[in-house]
Amino acid sequence: MKEYDIVVIGAGAGGLVLATMANRKGLKTAMIDKGKIGGDCTHYGCIPSKTLLNIAKKYNSLSLLEEKWALKGIKVSGKPDFSVIMEKVNENIETIYEHTRPDVFREKGIDVFIDKSGAEFIDEYTVKIGEKELRFKNAVIATGSSPRDLEIPGFKEVGVLNTLNFWSVTKQPDSIAFIGGGVISAEIAQAMAYLGTKVTIVEKHSEILGMIDEEVGDAIRDVFKENGIESITGAEIKSFHKTDGKAVMVYEKNKEQKELEAEKIFCAPGRQPNVKGMKLKNAGVEFSEKGIDVNEYLQTSCSHIYACGDVVQPFKFTHKASYQAGLIVNNILNGNNKENDLSALPWVIFTEPEVAHVGLSEKDAKEKYGDSINVFKVDATIDRFVTDSETKGFVKVIFDKDDYVLGADAIGAHAGEWIQLFTLAIKHKIPAGEFKDTIFAYPTYSEIVKKAFTRYLRKKQ
Template sequence: MKQYDLIVIGGGAGGLTAAAGGANFGAKVALIDKGSLGGDCLWTGCVPTKSLIQSAKILHTAKKANIFDLEVHGYPNFKVAKERLNQSIATIQKHDDDQRFIDMGIDVYHGGASFKNANEIRIDGQTTIRGKRIVIATGSRPMIPPIEGIKETGFLTNETALQLEKQPKSLIVVGGGPIGLEFAQSFSRFGTKVTVVEMGTSILGKEDSELVPYVIGSLKKDGVEFITGAKVLKAENMDSGKQVIIEQNNQQKTLLFEEILLASGRVPNTDKLELENAGIRSNRGFITVNQKLQTNVPHIYAIGDVNGYYPFTHKAGYEGKLVVSNAVFGLKRNANYSNLPWVTYTDPELFHLGLTEEEATNKGKEIKVYKTPLDDVDRFVSDHETNGLIKIITDKKGMILGAHAVGPGAGDFMQEVVFAKQYGHKIGSISNVIHAYPTHVGGVQRTADLYWREKLVSSSITNILKKYVKWFR
């Protein structure tokens, strides 16, 4: 039986980071994955979906050519979009090729992993290897909600929707979160009639409520319809399509669509790991970990989607780095998600960092809120892209508690605020940085300028300074 210092189960962002980090520091590492390395992000998530979003945006932009007295005719070829996303996957997959990790000295195994005991892992029930430390990074998959008849009727998920050869004529999206909305807007821009059904009273329930209407308005302009406060009860096949029964305000309505896309959450890939053989605790399939990412079995760690904290690729990568410190070097570093940003890649993009205004208020904090609409930012004005808002929340001393933005490229131009928050810089520090003009990030500087403007207006020393300036002149 082969012995390893570190066994990593799962070849996604977190697992690959942990395996490479361990090998680079001299640990003997085994990496196990049931499919091709790269994880959901590469094959069915971040990479292909962003390619689809960009293809849909090109179509959307082309239609704007009528302002220059140009006309666009015909129907978009969805196969081209699929070819583009496959090209993106193929290019990026080279970074996650088996040989790259083999060259690092890592033993790569392909097959299903399960625990024989707390130190031994079986691969496809045959090969068994032993590890001193073990990292579980098996990711998640789409949740299939308990809708009567849904399996018999057939449905799409974020995985299978990317395999379509042509866009459906009509589509119901079950779930108003980031995944559902990104697909809804993309398909709508390709010409699909899209309806989003959300159980909550609004979409994007975790986002700052002041910014969400910008996204809703944009999607509605693209033709997306919303049914909120509603639940899908039943689905069945009809000669003319897939019939869906929806309940809203205690009333039922029947709708007909060509396809159903389920985007109502994720479940962890832990059901085949036989966690009980190692005595590992879990809750609804999510593995319970402490702040050091250890399970209740101290030499076994869980990172990424399987531990239930924030289902983002960049979060899994962060945890992969952290677990190298703890599992390979024996350090006791805690995970800290207070500076974890995320982005909903609709058009406009929606950026989230830290507390929303509602959350900060509910915590009883004395806060300041600084806001800049994009029509006050010269670069957005010159681009004629002014649908959006930048919002930064601080405590009374100017320390950043949260930052949110909606606008074209918000996920990029707000990154400066992540740095400032993580390293304890006050909002005023951003104002003091020289920003090139005109840029989109100038909107962040303009928002930070409001801090000093307020300080000068409310400061008791202002009158003294005015008298000094008058004397000096």
């Protein structure tokens, strides 16, 4: 039986970073998984969805040549070949996967074990993968999450799509209905609408993207209306069936039962942590349907077994998993001297325009600090936004009484790029005055960040 300093269970974003860092630090490392290395982000999430979105945005921009870009007299005809688009999506997946194939890690000295049965704990120091048993001093559970199914009559019979099987679709549907109004639905729905598919989003709550800032949410929902995306909110799905080859969703809204017909249905009501089948109880690891319980150092109830990424609450982001992976390696080597701090965790919705957030929302800041906070908003009318005809959007910054940033919400072109400056401000407690005195290149999108600080301080004088 082989013995390791660390066994990493799960070879997604968190697992790959963990195994690589641990190996670099001289720890004898094994990484195990039940599927392709790279995890959901590479094969089913970030990479394919952003590729599809990018292509769809480019196609949509062609229809705006005259209206938005002042290129009069140029006409665009024809419709994109969806099968070719999906070929490009899968080509990009393979390009990324080339850097994460098992042999890449084996060449670095990391033992990689893959078996569709997955990992099973025998006891608190032993894990089984296939027919092999591995002993470890430390283990990390980084098994990620998977799409949540619905226990609704007819759900399986209508052939529902999700992030696992959508990327193998080669024929563009004339119509598609999304279940759930979260980030996954928002991004793929806009892409499909741009490509000419009739899109409907069905959400049980009062708004789609209801978890984001209210003003930002209103702005992106208005964009969706302009895109021709229909939203049915406050709807409870009752059943599914097929009629003339199409899927029919039966739902109830305002106590009235209605039907929605679509060629395809995409299910995205949320994701569930992958905790089943590992026999966690054998190792004394406590968990629930929400994920694995961890302390501030990301230790589970069994102190030498850690967990990170989607399998740990809150948030399900690749960059959260990567951050926590580095934290765990540090804590294993240095005696748990760093706490898991997500107070400056940014996130982005890659729609057009992009939506971005970091830190506390205006609502949360008011609940925590009361009337002592200051909220300042700058519209996307900064020069670079004007030159690029991208003036739709704004940034809202929440300051404390001493002019330190508590949080920021943004919607606008490339918001996911310049939100990072607010992340730095929060993480390193940089006061507004420091940004005011910093030179920003002109004309750039990130100037909106400097304008937010300078105008805020000017208003306070």
